Amino acid sequence: MASAEHLQVANYGIGGHYEPHFDFFTDNCTFKASEGNRLATGIFYLSDVAEGGGTAFPYLRLLVKPQRGSVLFWHNLHRSEEPDYRTRHAACPVLKGSKWIGNIWVRVRNQDRERPCGLLPDHEVSLEYKHLV
Ligand SMILES: O=C(O)CCC(=O)C(=O)O
Numbered sequence: 001m002a003s004a005e006h007l008q009v010a011n012y013g014i015g016g017h018y019e020p021h022f023d024f025f026t027d028n029c030t031f032k033a034s035e036g037n038r039l040a041t042g043i044f045y046l047s048d049v050a051e052g053g054g055t056a057f058p059y060l061r062l063l064v065k066p067q068r069g070s071v072l073f074w075h076n077l078h079r080s081e082e083p084d085y086r087t088r089h090a091a092c093p094v095l096k097g098s099k100w101i102g103n104i105w106v107r108v109r110n111q112d113r114e115r116p117c118g119l120l121p122d123h124e125v126s127l128e129y130k131h132l133v
């Protein structure tokens with residue numbers, strides 16, 4: 001895929017977790033203009049997890065349980081390329097077993113045909129979540 005970061009494989013043992021965060025960069029200096037910000041995230045669940053280890057989206061009240069062979073995909077940015085603050089997420093602690101994932105982050109550049117930019121501002125809908133952190 002043009003303009004995606006390399007697949008990153010991660011393993012969480014018992015208690016392994018990832019604190020709530022956004023995948024997009026909030027400072028323009030942390031990414032190259034030629035690549036753009038992190039448009040989308042794909043998490044490939046490479047294992048089942050006996051207990052715990054879900055991916056939680058607190059603002060969306062959503063908990064996705066790892067299921068081997070499934071992929072979770074979402075857009076981190078609005079069509080205007082403004083951050084979508086509703087995408088804050090975390091990896092819940094693994095309580096039993098082990099969790100394997102593969103992550104890809106798709107960058108904005110070269111995705112124009114997959115997800116055309118918007119002509120109008122569309123980010124107001126997520127602004128109320130920006131200051132909740
Ligand atoms: O392990 C998960 O469920 C989430 C991982 C994650 O959010 C990340 O690597 O950015």
Ligand SMILES: [Fe+2]
Binds near residue numbers: 021022023089
């Ligand atoms: Fe993340």
